[in-house]
Amino acid sequence: MTQPSFLELKNVFIVRGSKQVLSGINWCINPGEHWVLMGPNGCGKTTMLEIASGYLWPTDGEVYLLGGKLGEVYLPDLRREIGFVAPWVLGRIQENVPVEDVIASGLDASIGYVSSISSHFKSQIRHQLEFFEALELQGRHFGELSSGEKLKVVLSRSLISKPRLLILDEPFAHLDLTSRYHCYDFLGKLSREPKGPSIVLVTHYLEDICPFFTHALLLKEGHVQAQGSKKEVISSDLLSQTFHIPKKSFICRN
């Protein structure tokens, strides 16, 4: 039997304020696929991912998350299966929260608050930090950490509930080149885990498109400009049409 898709948006429209932000979006993520999402500022990428993770409801259209239809499934259970990392998540975590609590808060999709951590989850947290080669962050407070260290903690938080879908909305925005390259390695390692999640990355940088990404979607003014295999979509022609800049500006490494 074929596995259901992890995410399906069917003819999705959304109005925010007085603006039509997304129009007629069709998008499907199947198990084993890893997607890059690109498009100019304000074109609707974050809105699309907020719909995809069950935090926003479309004005029209249907959303299927991990086999369940939005509106017919119990969202808190589903949210545990979706890891979400965005710069605003980092901003919401108070400086004095211990690293272990930040990570544990991912178990109930809250941000930085936990009542108590069982010894079983303590060992899971250690394991998660080990994955990111960041065991030395145990016992530190979130506010003391560098941007790269904070991202490792927030990635650990998003993975602690073993999600099937990991959504990364411009996660590398404040990282230097070294930290970025380390993150590429960790995401590559995650993509090779037998039960690892499908990864969706929003980025403005072509160098962030690691070899493990299989598919890409280009969004422009709330419409899908192109989607499909990474090789076909991340091309100078389509990027030039999406971003309105000359083809020669893009050096694609596909």
Ligand SMILES: Nc1ncnc2c1ncn2[C@@H]1O[C@H](COP(=O)(O)OP(=O)(O)O)[C@@H](O)[C@H]1O
């Ligand atoms: N809470 C909101 N209320 C009204 N409009 C919003 C809200 N959030 C985003 N928008 C508008 O929706 C459009 C798309 O925003 P967004 O999805 O954040 O774009 P992107 O992530 O591609 O930069 C923008 O015009 C933005 O101003």
Ligand SMILES: [Mg+2]
């Ligand atoms: Mg955005």
